[in-house]
Amino acid sequence: MIIKSLDPRITRAGLDDESKDGIQQPMDQWFTYEVFQQKKRGTHHVHVGSLHAPDSELAILFAKEQYARRGQCVNLWVVKTADVFATEYEDEDIFATTPEKKYREPEVYKVMDRIQAYKAKQNS
Amino acid sequence: MYGNAYVENTGNQNSLTAGEDPVKLAEFEARIAAGEKIEPQDWMPKEYRRQLIRMIEQHAHSEIIGALPEGTWITRAPGFRRKLALMAKVQDEVGHAQLLYSACETLGKSREDMINDLINGKSKYSNIFNYPAETWADSAVIAWLVDAGAIINQLTNSKGSYGPYCRALDRICAEESFHLKYGHDNVVFLATGTPKQRQMVQEAMNRWWTPLMHFFGPSDKISQHTETLMKWKVKMASNDDMRQQFLDMYVPKIWDLGLTVPDANLKKNEETGKWEYTEPDWEEFKRVINGDGPCNKERLAVRRMAEEKGRWVRNTILKKDAHYVAPLA
Ligand SMILES: [Fe+2]
Ligand SMILES: [Fe+2]
Numbered sequence: 043m044i045i046k047s048l049d050p051r052i053t054r055a056g057l058d059d060e061s062k063d064g065i066q067q068p069m070d071q072w073f074t075y076e077v078f079q080q081k082k083r084g085t086h087h088v089h090v091g092s093l094h095a096p097d098s099e100l101a102i103l104f105a106k107e108q109y110a111r112r113g114q115c116v117n118l119w120v121v122k123t124a125d126v127f128a129t130e131y132e133d134e135d136i137f138a139t140t141p142e143k144k145y146r147e148p149e150v151y152k153v154m155d156r157i158q159a160y161k162a163k164q165n166s
Numbered sequence: 167m168y169g170n171a172y173v174e175n176t177g178n179q180n181s182l183t184a185g186e187d188p189v190k191l192a193e194f195e196a197r198i199a200a201g202e203k204i205e206p207q208d209w210m211p212k213e214y215r216r217q218l219i220r221m222i223e224q225h226a227h228s229e230i231i232g233a234l235p236e237g238t239w240i241t242r243a244p245g246f247r248r249k250l251a252l253m254a255k256v257q258d259e260v261g262h263a264q265l266l267y268s269a270c271e272t273l274g275k276s277r278e279d280m281i282n283d284l285i286n287g288k289s290k291y292s293n294i295f296n297y298p299a300e301t302w303a304d305s306a307v308i309a310w311l312v313d314a315g316a317i318i319n320q321l322t323n324s325k326g327s328y329g330p331y332c333r334a335l336d337r338i339c340a341e342e343s344f345h346l347k348y349g350h351d352n353v354v355f356l357a358t359g360t361p362k363q364r365q366m367v368q369e370a371m372n373r374w375w376t377p378l379m380h381f382f383g384p385s386d387k388i389s390q391h392t393e394t395l396m397k398w399k400v401k402m403a404s405n406d407d408m409r410q411q412f413l414d415m416y417v418p419k420i421w422d423l424g425l426t427v428p429d430a431n432l433k434k435n436e437e438t439g440k441w442e443y444t445e446p447d448w449e450e451f452k453r454v455i456n457g458d459g460p461c462n463k464e465r466l467a468v469r470r471m472a473e474e475k476g477r478w479v480r481n482t483i484l485k486k487d488a489h490y491v492a493p494l495a
Contacts, residue, residue, distance in 0.1 A: 045464050048298055049238040052464065057471055059463040064285050064473030066278035069488050070480050074271075076494055091334070092268045092493035094277065096483040108261055112341070124491045131207050 075101040076126060077109050078119040087119055095120075182213040182394045198399055203329035206272035206495060217400050219273045220289075222331055226266035227284045227291035231465050233259040235299040236308055244302060251348050255309060258341045265337060268493045269330040276490060285470050293451060294377040296459030303356055303363075303370035309349025311374065311416060315381045317342045318411050327399035330495055350419075357423040364424075371420070372428045379446040382409040413441040 045057045071094040078087040090109045095101035101120040110118065129136070144150045183191060190209050197204065204210055233256045240256065243249035267277050283289040294312055299305050317339065324335035356367035383405040386392050395401040414434075420427060432443045454462070 045467055047238070047464055048300065049234075050241060052468055055471060057464075057467040059467050061467065061470060064470035066281050066473060067477075068278060069484060069490060070473075070477070071277040071490075072480070072484060073488055074491050074493050089495065091265060091337070092495075093264065096480075096485055096488070100483070108264055111257075111261070123494050124489075126494055128494065131205055 072096040073101075074123040075105070075120040076123050077101075077105045078121070079105075079109055079115055080117040081114045083116055087117065092123060093120075098122075182391060183211060186211050195397065198327045198397070203332060204327050205329045206492070211398075214398055214400065215273050217395060218328055218331065219270055219275050221400065222266055222270040222273070222328075223275065223280050223283070224290050224292075226263045226270060226280065227289055228295065229259050229263035229266060230284075231291045231295045231469065232312075234465055234468055235295055235297070235461070236305045238299045239302050239305040242302070248352070252305070252309075255345050255348060258345065262334075262338045262341070265334040266331075269328075269334040271492050272330045272495065274492065276492075281473065285466055285473065287457065287466065290455060292381070293455045293459070294381050295465060296454050296462045297374070297377050298461050300373065301366055301370060303353075303366040304373065306349060306352035306356060306367065307370045307374045309345055310353045311349070311378055312381070313342060313345040313349055314416055315378065315408075315412055317346060318408050318415075319382070322402045322408060325399070326402055330493075333495075354423065357425055368425055371425055375428050376446050376450070378412075379409070379443070380448075380451045382406075382412065384448050384451070410441055413443070417441070 043059050045052060045059050047053045073095060074092055075095055075098075076092050077090050079090045080087045093101060093104050093108055095104050098120055102118060105118050105120055106115075109115075139146070191211060194204070194208075194210060194214075204214075236252065236259075237256050240249065240252055243252050267280060270280060271277055280289065284291070299308060320335050320339050320342065324332050324339060326332055353367055356363040385406050386404045392401065413432075417427065417432065417434075429444050432441065434441050453459070
């Protein structure tokens, strides 16, 4: 049966409610890209999500629509997801700062005690 | 049921964790209990993945189909400013679907498979969008109160355990505040207008009340199954709790405009602090969700048309070497 809709555009389209059209083929949704957005000059680009596009230029266009419709954005990057080389969460421990690496932290450097002791000795 | 009201109660009590490695399962549950998010590359129970795919996919479909009832009035919005605002809102809803499809893809279901399951009728979407927007006032009530329900659901779910879904919901919730204010503005305009405008918005309220009461789904069965999903932070609140929250926040605002709700039993019990109401017709809910609602056929036919008519464009710009990978996060 042809659909009669409250939306005149749908009625005009003359859609058959028994149609089986529209089944998606593999790759109907193209490549996958990751999107990075810079909100203000001087700040880092931050990953904001992903999208599908047939090439990088269209990916930028879609990224603008999808991730920069509102609020601030001065720059966008898109990167093919397949090109991202990432660590595994399973190997998270490679980032652990072990106690014997404390010499990398600023707060372990305590010179005031030594300076005070030196001054006390000079004055005595 | 925006996303999570339809928890299947299948199999025996332990079916959700059957066959899982107990050590990995314990680590997984400890991570969630500690408030950490699960990321796509992490180990997860098969049922966690399956339930999340079903829920996020259903949510994505709800956004893309949800654009249709309101879209009914784009061509005849009263005035250019309202037309622009409605188009922006509808664009947001379609954008929400994009974000949610991406989040769901990280769990291993491709976008084509999700869209095919939608147009085949295998996947569900929020039942409320199977009802027609008969007048402009219906589109106002939808933008205010259906979006209000969606916000309650989405804020609740954004505290869940699956990272990509939570991040998508954070972005979505930020946009919803415009929808809510836009909808409220339209309802207030009609409710404070001429007698005819008041009548229009009251009639729309009467039409949408039952679908709104259905929105959060039937009371949950208390089962081991539900408890596990709550422990995994897949389900974050009971359907009744979300419905109570909705009534508490919005019934006073409806009454404040001198509008009524078509349920004479609706009142807040001051002792329990809970709202009392007539149970909506859950048989109707089941009937509509299984395909026999006023607009089910139209909604899917429009979706099929969009896929079918867009095909030549998709094919024309598709590169020969294209291959699919799931989004990263
Ligand atoms: Fe939405
Ligand atoms: Fe919305």
